[in-house]
Amino acid sequence: MIRINGLTHRIGATPILHDIDLTxxxxxxxxxIGPNGAGKSTLLRLxxxxxxxxAGRIEIDGLDLATTGTERLALAMAVMGQQTHVAxxxxxxxxxxxxxxxHHHGRPRAADREAVxxxxxAFGLTPLRHRFLDEISGGQxxxxxxxxxxxxxxxxxxxxxxxxxxxxxxxxxxxxxxxxLVGARGRSVLTVVHEVNYAAAWADHIIAMKDGRxxxxxxxxxxxxxxxxxxxxxxxxxxxxxxxxxxxxxxxxHDQLGSPFPKPSDDTLRVLH
Amino acid sequence: MDRPAATLxxxxxxxxxxxxxxxxxxxxxxxxxxxxxxxxxxxxxxLVVVGAAVGIATVLFQTVAANRVLTPxxxxxxxxxxxxxxxxVASLGVAxxxxxxxxxxxxxxxxxxxxxxxxxxxxxxxxxxxxxxxxILTGVILxxxxxSLSTFLARIMDPNAFAVxxxxxxxxxxxxxxxxxxxxGGIAALCMAGAMWLAPRLDVVALGREAAVSLGLRFDRLVxxxxxxxxxLVSVSTALVGPVAFFGLLVAGLxxxxxxxxxxAVLLPAAGLIGAVVLVAGQTLFERLMGQAAxxxxxxxxxxxxxxxxxxxKGRVR
Amino acid sequence: xxxxxxxxxxxLALLVLASLGTGAARIDLxxxxxxxxxxxxxxxxxxxxxxxxxxxxxxxxxxxxxxxVRNRFVGPDTAGTGESAAxxxxxxxxxxxxxxxxxxxxxxxxxxxxxTALFLAIxxxxxxxxxxxxxxxxxxxxxxxxxxxxxxxxxxxxxxxxGTWLGSGEFSGVIAGRYELxxxxxxxxxxxxxxxxxxxxxxxxxxxxxxxxLSTRGVMRLGMVVVSVVSALVVTTVGMIPFVGLxxxxxxxxxxxxxxxxxxxxxxAGGAGLLLACDLLGRIVRHPYEIPVGTILGIAGxxxxxxxxxxPVSHG
Numbered sequence: 001m002i003r004i005n006g007l008t009h010r011i012g013a014t015p016i017l018h019d020i021d022l023t024x025x026x027x028x029x030x031x032x033i034g035p036n037g038a039g040k041s042t043l044l045r046l047x048x049x050x051x052x053x054x055a056g057r058i059e060i061d062g063l064d065l066a067t068t069g070t071e072r073l074a075l076a077m078a079v080m081g082q083q084t085h086v087a088x089x090x091x092x093x094x095x096x097x098x099x100x101x102x103h104h105h106g107r108p109r110a111a112d113r114e115a116v117x118x119x120x121x122a123f124g125l126t127p128l129r130h131r132f133l134d135e136i137s138g139g140q141x142x143x144x145x146x147x148x149x150x151x152x153x154x155x156x157x158x159x160x161x162x163x164x165x166x167x168x169x170x171x172x173x174x175x176x177x178x179x180x181l182v183g184a185r186g187r188s189v190l191t192v193v194h195e196v197n198y199a200a201a202w203a204d205h206i207i208a209m210k211d212g213r214x215x216x217x218x219x220x221x222x223x224x225x226x227x228x229x230x231x232x233x234x235x236x237x238x239x240x241x242x243x244x245x246x247x248x249x250x251x252x253x254h255d256q257l258g259s260p261f262p263k264p265s266d267d268t269l270r271v272l273h
Numbered sequence: 274m275d276r277p278a279a280t281l282x283x284x285x286x287x288x289x290x291x292x293x294x295x296x297x298x299x300x301x302x303x304x305x306x307x308x309x310x311x312x313x314x315x316x317x318x319x320l321v322v323v324g325a326a327v328g329i330a331t332v333l334f335q336t337v338a339a340n341r342v343l344t345p346x347x348x349x350x351x352x353x354x355x356x357x358x359x360x361x362v363a364s365l366g367v368a369x370x371x372x373x374x375x376x377x378x379x380x381x382x383x384x385x386x387x388x389x390x391x392x393x394x395x396x397x398x399x400x401x402x403x404x405x406x407x408x409i410l411t412g413v414i415l416x417x418x419x420x421s422l423s424t425f426l427a428r429i430m431d432p433n434a435f436a437v438x439x440x441x442x443x444x445x446x447x448x449x450x451x452x453x454x455x456x457x458g459g460i461a462a463l464c465m466a467g468a469m470w471l472a473p474r475l476d477v478v479a480l481g482r483e484a485a486v487s488l489g490l491r492f493d494r495l496v497x498x499x500x501x502x503x504x505x506l507v508s509v510s511t512a513l514v515g516p517v518a519f520f521g522l523l524v525a526g527l528x529x530x531x532x533x534x535x536x537x538a539v540l541l542p543a544a545g546l547i548g549a550v551v552l553v554a555g556q557t558l559f560e561r562l563m564g565q566a567a568x569x570x571x572x573x574x575x576x577x578x579x580x581x582x583x584x585x586x587k588g589r590v591r
Numbered sequence: 592x593x594x595x596x597x598x599x600x601x602x603l604a605l606l607v608l609a610s611l612g613t614g615a616a617r618i619d620l621x622x623x624x625x626x627x628x629x630x631x632x633x634x635x636x637x638x639x640x641x642x643x644x645x646x647x648x649x650x651x652x653x654x655x656x657x658x659x660v661r662n663r664f665v666g667p668d669t670a671g672t673g674e675s676a677a678x679x680x681x682x683x684x685x686x687x688x689x690x691x692x693x694x695x696x697x698x699x700x701x702x703x704x705x706x707t708a709l710f711l712a713i714x715x716x717x718x719x720x721x722x723x724x725x726x727x728x729x730x731x732x733x734x735x736x737x738x739x740x741x742x743x744x745x746x747x748x749x750x751x752x753x754g755t756w757l758g759s760g761e762f763s764g765v766i767a768g769r770y771e772l773x774x775x776x777x778x779x780x781x782x783x784x785x786x787x788x789x790x791x792x793x794x795x796x797x798x799x800x801x802x803x804x805l806s807t808r809g810v811m812r813l814g815m816v817v818v819s820v821v822s823a824l825v826v827t828t829v830g831m832i833p834f835v836g837l838x839x840x841x842x843x844x845x846x847x848x849x850x851x852x853x854x855x856x857x858x859x860a861g862g863a864g865l866l867l868a869c870d871l872l873g874r875i876v877r878h879p880y881e882i883p884v885g886t887i888l889g890i891a892g893x894x895x896x897x898x899x900x901x902x903p904v905s906h907g
Contacts, residue, residue, distance in 0.1 A: 050801055074804025081798030087661045088794040088849035098792055102804045106788045106852075132848060145799075152803070406723030410664065411900060413730055414893045417833070421889025424759070428882045518734065571742040578735035585728055586716050 001026055002047060002156070002190070007056035009042055009212075016042045017212045020056070024190060024205075026155065029182045031199035032192045034209035035233050040192045041082070041160050043209070047190070048079040048158045060156060074102035078152035080159045084145045086133060092144045093129040096120055099151030119151035123177065139170040146174070150181065157181065159191040163198060171195075175202040200224050200246045208232050220246055277533035285546035292554040293317055299561050318458065319449035320552040323510045324524075326461045328548030329468055329541050330506035331521030332528060336479050336537070337499045340405050341529065342584050344521040348397070348412030350390060350507040351516035352419035357382050357389065359423040363430050376456045383460060383508045390504025391497045449513050457509045464502050464509075465545065471499065472537035479535065517570065519577020524548040526580060603860060606867045610639040613871060615879040633767045641770035642762055642870050642884075643863040644777040645825050646835055650862025651780035651855055652821040653836025656707075658794035658851070659814045660714050663844070664726040664900070666837030667822045671732035673831055675706025676823035677740050677756040685747055696772060699827055703819035706736060711811070759885025760830030762870055769828075776824040780859060783817045787851035790814060794849065832885055834892025835862050841899050 002024040009017040017039045024030055032040040045051045047058055049065055058065040060076050078099070086095075096119050100112040120126045123143045133141050142162065149157055159178075163171045179202045181187045193199040199206055199220070206223040208216040210232055216223045224246040229237040238249045297313050331344045345351070361382060393415075397408060468475075474495055477485045485492045510517070528544035529535075551573070559569045612618075614635060618627040652667040667673070679702020683695050690698075710732055717724045737757060744753040783790065789810045792800050800807045825832060839861045843854050866884065869891060873882040 048798075048802065050798055069804075070801060070806060071804040074802065077802075079798060079802030081796065081802075083796055083798060086795050086799075087663065088658065088791065089844045090791075090795075090849050094848070094850045095795075098788075098795070098799075098803065101788065101792060148799075149802070406721055406727060407900060409727055410723050411897065413727070414896050414900070417889055418893035418897075421759075421886050421893065424886045425882060425890060428880070428886065429877055571738050571745070575735060575738045575742075578731050578738065581731050582713070582728065582735070585724060585731070586713065 001059075001061060003057075003059040004047070005057045007043070007046065007053075007058065009039075009046060009051070009054050009056075011042075015212060017046075020212075020214060022207070022214060022217070024188075026061075026188045027182065027186060028188060028204040029179055029202060030188075030190045030205040030207065031203035032190070032207050032209060033194075033196055033199050033232075034215070037211075038209040039212040040209050044158055044160050044190065044192050045081075048077065048081075048160075049073060050079065050081065071102060074152065074154075076154055077156035077158055078149040078154045080145055080149045080157075080162060082160045082164060084142055084164075090133055091129065092125055092131055092133065092136070092140075092147075093120065095133060095144050096125070096147045096151050099148035100153075102152060115151050115153055119147040122150060122181075123147040138165050139167070142166060142170070143174070146177070150187075155188055157187055157189045157191075159189065161192045161194055163193065163195065171198060178202065196224070196229070196248045200248055201243070224248060275534070278536075278539040281531060281533060282539070282542055282546065285543065285550060288550050289321070289546060289553065292550060292557055293321075296553055296557045296561075299557070315451050315454060316449055316556075317553065319451070319454055319513055320556055321549040322454070322458045322461050323449075323513050324548030324550070324552035325465065325545035326506040326510045326548075327517060327521045328524040328528065328544035328546075329465055330503045330510070331525040332537070332540055332544040333468055333475070333499050333506075334503050334521075335525055336475050337496050337503075338408075339479075339481060341525070342522065342581065343405070343409060343412070344519070344525065345503050345507045346516060346518045346521055347409060347416075348394060349416030349419055350394070350504065351511040352416040352423070353389060353393070354382065354386050354508050354511045355516070356419040356423045356426075357385055359426045359430075361385075363426045376453075379453055379456055379508075379512060380460075382512075383505050386508045387501040387504035390507070391500040394500050394503075395497050453512055457513055460505055461509045464505050465541070467502055468499075468541050469538065471495070471502075472541060475499070475537040476535070479537075514570075518574060519581055520548075520551075520573045523573065523577040523580055524551065526584075527551075599860065599864075603864050603867075606864060606871065607639055607643070610642065610867055610871055611635045613874050614638075615881075634765075637767045637770050638762050638765045639867070641765045641773050641829065642867045644770075644773040645762075645829060645832060646863040646866030647859035648773070648776040648780040648821045648862075649825060649832055649836040649866075650839040650858045651783050652818045653862075654840040654851065654855060654858050655783050655790055655814045656818045656836070657840055658790040658849075659711065659811060659818075660725055661794050661796070662714075662722060662725040663841055664723065664837070664896075665729055666834065667818050668831060668833050668836060669726055669733060670710045670729040670818075671706045671736050672703050672710070672818060672822040673826040674733050674736035674740055674757070675709075676700070676703035676819070676826045677753060678702050678706075678736060678743075679823070680756070680827055681740060681743055681747075681749065681753060684749070684752075685743075692772075696775075696823065696827065699823040700820050703823040704815055706732075707815050707819050711815070756826050756830055758830055759883045759889065760825070760832040761873075761881065761883035761885060762829055763881045763883075765829065772824050772828055776821045779817045779820040779824075782813070784852075784855045784859075786810070786813055787855050791849060791851040830883075830885060832866065832888065834888050834896060835866055838892050838895045838899070839865060842895075 002022075004020055004022040007017055007020040007022075008015070020043065032044060034040050042051065046053060047060070047065075049070065053066055060073070063073060063076055065073070093116065097108070097116050099119065100108060100115055104112050120129055123146060125140075125144060125147055128136055128140060128144075133144060136144075142165070146159075146162065149159070162174060162178075166174060175198050178189050178191065182189055182204065193203070203220055206218065206220050207214060208223055208228065215232055216228050224239055226237060226239050229239065229248060235250075240247045240249055296317055297310065301309060334345045334348075335341055335343055361378070397411065474490060477488055477490050478492065478495060478499075480488075482492055524544055524547050527547050528540055531547070532539050532543045534540075552569070555569045555573065559572070611631065614630070616630050616634070618630050649667060656665055656667055656670060657663055676699040680695055680699040682702070683690055683698035687694070710729055713728050713732065714725050717728060740753055740757065741750070744750045789805060792803055792805050793807060793810045793814075797807060800810075840858055843858045843861055847854055847857065866888075869887040870884040873884050873887045876882055
């Protein structure tokens with residue numbers, strides 16, 4: 001379980017997050033959604049200790065982020081940032097192998113090698129294992145990074161916009177793999193997702209953010225509703241259903257008429273929350 | 274020329290005149306007055322020619338390269354000149370080279386230099402290089418290559434007397450080669466006149482290749498001609514004082530900052546005058562008031578380097 | 592595949608033999624004798640060892656600084672490190688001329704560290720995507736620090752003294768008793784190998800490094816120590832050796848990738864081999880005179896570098 005209390009963050013004089021309280025359950029695929037500049041990535045990066053904590057408290061499976069050593073935290077959560085292009089020339093298997101570093105610090109054992117094989121296999125990278133990262137496609141490299149995060153063997157996986165630069169087919173496969181990690185292997189995933197429909201189709205739990213605050217939180221059915229999304233993105237949005245899941249659509253024939261939806265009152269949002 | 278531009282040029286001329294007067298007559302004693310004046314006059318002329326040549330060459334080069342941080346020296350022009358000199362010595366033999374009259378030798382290198390510069394740097398920057406940082410890096414590395422080749426050639430020729438190359442490898446405003454001054458000054462004056470004649474066309478070049486071509490300018494040819502002029506001006510300054518890496522950057526930066534108009538008819542004389550003023554005033558300050566003849570080049574390089582770093586951090590180098 | 596390391600080792604061994612047999616003094620390795628032993632032990636062997644140590648240490652230092660700044664176009668000689676070391680040595684020579692040599696070396700290394708830190712701070716402020724700006728910043732910084740050194744040396748009338756550090760490096764002055772500090776440079780390179788995985792992870796980016804629980808600051812500091820100690824000792828013992836630290840890691844990475852634990856020994860051997868080949872060339876071209884190895888490398892290195900700059904990027 002990840003517990004966040006009173007988390008406030010600013011960059012320079014600009015406030016990014018306002019006093020956030022949040023509890024993230026284990027064993028779920030949790031998606032962070034919201035418009036640009038909502039503070040999603042900042043929230044994720046703070047939990048991932050990629051940014052220093054300014055105010056508030058974060059706890060991961062009972063480990064206090066402020067007082068636990070970074071090496072110990074690497075055994076509790078694995079992180080994939082937005083920047084997955086690396087300058088160094090590594091083979092796929094070597095990159096994935098570095099995922100085991102927190103466990104062996106340079107002296108890999110049989111268990112570590114086994115974990116790397118599993119990760120390569122789980123992400124369909126076994127045929128590419130000897131290829132250099134700069135010689136495979138962007139989607140494949142993205143997968144290699146994800147496999148490294150997976151090989152780390154932590155309960156938590158934190159991903160910052162993993163669908164960046166991926167086309168529809170790759171995005172679909174990746175989300176399906178994440179769902180599989182949670183469903184079949186019992187991992188917990190927290191990921192920032194830019195495109196709402198990927199969250200709608202695969203997430204178990206959705207957190208909607210806007211202007212540094214949590215606007216709504218809960219199962220996809222409760223968060224992905226027309227009033228919440230229209231207010232979240234300040235644009236008319238229609239929600240339909242597909243495959244027994246919400247499906248978010250643009251309402252473009254209303255554009256010239258202005259927003260057809262009344263802004264949801266604070267009460268509505270509180271209820272949803 | 275409009276009023277603000279004329280004011281700037283007049284002010285710069287006045288500054289140059291004032292610093293030249295201080296240079297000529299400061300602390301002049303009773304005896305041997307004529308000799309001292311002649312010595313100082315030669316040096317003054319040298320400083321003015323070098324300052325003007327570097328300033329104008331840099332502005333010309335920046336216009337052609339469509340970038341405000343490139344200078345001929347950063348791109349390895351002066352290293353090429355040194356290499357050319359060494360190559361001439363190597364091919365003619367030390368004795369044969371020495372037998373040539375000074376002026377003829379110099380003219381030959383200037384001609385070769387302008388040709389080489391136009392060819393080499395024309396391919397590198399002519400079409401308005403897309404990847405400016407890579408172009409700069411290429412120039413810097415070419416400079417290293419040329420310098421190493423010169424040293425290598427010199428060592429092969431005569432291991433004991435490669436001082437010839439050494440002497441033109443470091444800048445010194447204190448010791449100007451007086452014998453070359455008349456020829457060098459003449460060439461510089463011709464180049465400057467040529468640059469002024471090209472000024473209206475250079476204004477069009479500054480708009481970029483596409484705009485210039487659509488306005489009916491023979492862009493590629495003009496770029497080659499301009500680079501040839503730059504090559505000659507760099508030969509002049511390098512022959513007189515040696516290589517100066519960042520001085521031109523400083524001068525061109527000042528010229529673009531001070532000039533009220535981006536027209537080359539104003540920019541070019543302004544840059545030339547600023548270069549001359551900086552050198553004359555700086556040399557007066559360091560040699561006369563502080564008694565340190567050799568430090569101006571170091572200070573200028575230091576300040577120019579800091580300025581370049583500043584541009585880099587400001588994100589102007591793109 | 593297995594023939595490759597064997598052939599490389601053989602080539603290096605041949606270079607070493609050639610280096611032992613080449614020089615101004617005439618000796619007969621087969622016949623032996625007192626004179627031959629003297630020349631070998633006092634001049635040839637020290638020189639060969641010095642070249643090997645310098646080449647290996649510089650190449651490894653290049654790998655380290657490239658992973659610190661995550662940029663392939665940087666070397667220990669283009670980051671202001673050598674000039675800073677010269678500045679430190681100049682400072683201690685002026686302040687305490689009688690200080691023992693190890694204090695001078697510590698001062699040079701500390702100054703080199705400060706210079707490297709300054710370079711890293713500048714790199715951090717550059718726009719991330721502009722890969723080519725990093726080496727340019729390093730070259731300009733080198734120029735600025737170099738001009739300060741020249742100025743101070745001029746003022747203190749030590750220009751000739753400084754010239755041996757900032758001029759192109761050469762090994763002709765190396766005899767027994769004058770190169771042993773280079774073993775420390777070699778040891779620093781060994782330290783880098785010990786921490787190879789850490790540098791490899793660091794070069795994957797801050798996000799990955801932190802995610803894997805690596806103390807990025809500690810690794811940065813270790814890397815700075817390695818680069819600074821190597822540069823300081825090399826510059827003060829034999830002068831500036833350009834391009835080895837820049838070119839060798841690039842070529843090795845191109846052939847076998849950046850798994851540093853595996854590649855650092857190859858980088859070290861490559862640096863040693865390249866430097867020894869250039870030094871030999873400098874000794875042979877105009878025998879019995881010598882051309883400084885720095886000059887030879889200035890030519891060979893810049894040509895290789897230009898090729899690296901313009902080679903087509905391989906993308907799958």
